[in-house]
Amino acid sequence: MLQNLNFNSCLPANIRFGLNIVKNELLQAIQQANKSKVFIATDAGLVKTGLIDSITTPLIENGIETIIFSDVEPNPTADTVMRGADLYNENSCDMIIAIGGGSSMDFSKAVGVVVTHSGHILEFRREGGKVITNPIPLLFAIPTTVGTGSEVTAVSIVTDKSAGRKCAISSPNLIPKIAFIDPLLTITLPRHIVAATAIDALVHAIEAYTSLRSNPISDGLALQAMRMIIENLPASYAQPDNIEARTQIHLASTIAGMAFTLGGLGLVHYCSHPMSAVYNVPHGVANAILLPHVIEYNLISNHKKFANIARIFNLN
Ligand SMILES: [Fe+2]
Incomplete structure (x- = not known):
């Protein structure tokens, strides 16, 4: 059977894949983009393993300032997103790097929306919400789990705790500009x-x-x-x-x-x-x-x- 042959296909994913790709290419990519104050979104577990230090140390040694937000929880809530956006703005950051699983990447996309638009993140939910009109800050994604796919998708899932539901926030503007896929980062994954x-x-x-x-x-x-x-x-x-x-x-x-x-x-x-x-x-x-x-x-x-x-x- 001929399947759905009327479709639009838009997938501007820029993937850099390989062992040690983060170590070898992240700094250069930040420098090429002319960014100097990086908002790092991650979770406390990854900070504890030393992984975040191993990624940020070479950046700091080369004059890149890093602001680390490590409170991203599984199924990140809208409140956490708004706190992250406050930290981004207070420090006048100029790009975002998400390090972790889907939660860190979805959180980063949502923070990107809040810092480039006026309003609360839940106002941008896919069903009937405001349209995302502006590009979000430069976003690099470094997945450390093996399932989410958020590093190449246009969607962020944010939990609305008071309503007991998850909201999808969606726009092609949310696709990370570069996804660094380094299998070595998954070796310590439980x-x-x-x-x-x-x-x-x-x-x-x-x-x-x-x-x-x-x-x-x-x-x-x-x-x-x-x-x-x-x-x-x-x-x-x-x-x-x-x-x-x-x-x-x-x-x-x-x-x-x-x-x-x-x-x-x-x-x-x-x-x-x-x-x-x-x-x-x-x-x-x-x-x-x-x-x-x-x-x-x-x-x-x-x-x-x-x-x-x-x-x-x-x-x-
Ligand atoms: Fe999924």
Whole structure:
């Protein structure tokens, strides 16, 4: 069947991928952009591991000032975003680097919106909110988990705690200008986070592939991401120092992010966001719980595509 052949495809992702790519190219990229006061968005756990120091020290030694905001929580709230924006403005920062998982990257995009527009972040929610008209500050993304794909997407998910829901904020302006994908940054990732975030990436690929908005470009990306995740997730989980497996899974999560940027997501994500907003369930865990039920429900919609997925899993 000819699928959705009327579509727009816009994916201006600038990806720099490789072992030690952050160490080798981040400073130069900041200098080339002529920036000198960097707002670093991350979480307390990454500060504790020393990873943030290892990234910021060479910057500081070369005259780049770094303002670190390390209060980003899982499922970042609108209040945290507004606090981050205050810190950015108080220090007159001129760019943002997100280091961490989806929470740090989504938080950074939202801070970028607040510091370039007037109003509260929740006023910019996708459903009926204000339009994001201005470019956000220069944003680099350095993912340290293996699932979110936020480093190449145009969406930020922010939790509205008082309403008990998650809000999507969306604009092509939110796509990070450069995504630095360095598999070495995932070596110390705890196993349960590898499992949860890689399942998130797998769900991105499955939902992009079976979405009503899917198209031949998103299909190609989604199928490739699924193959890489299925082949490499067991080794990536069991052997933290298996660089090859971590490399494959890290890249697959970025490819899955590109797939769903073009093809869209589905019922797993629409149901998992409320679960995370109300019960603070990690996003990937909520997706894992929902996936079998949604597949069973959706199976009748496209037998051919679900059969292709089954073949990738080596199932009959
Ligand atoms: Fe997701």
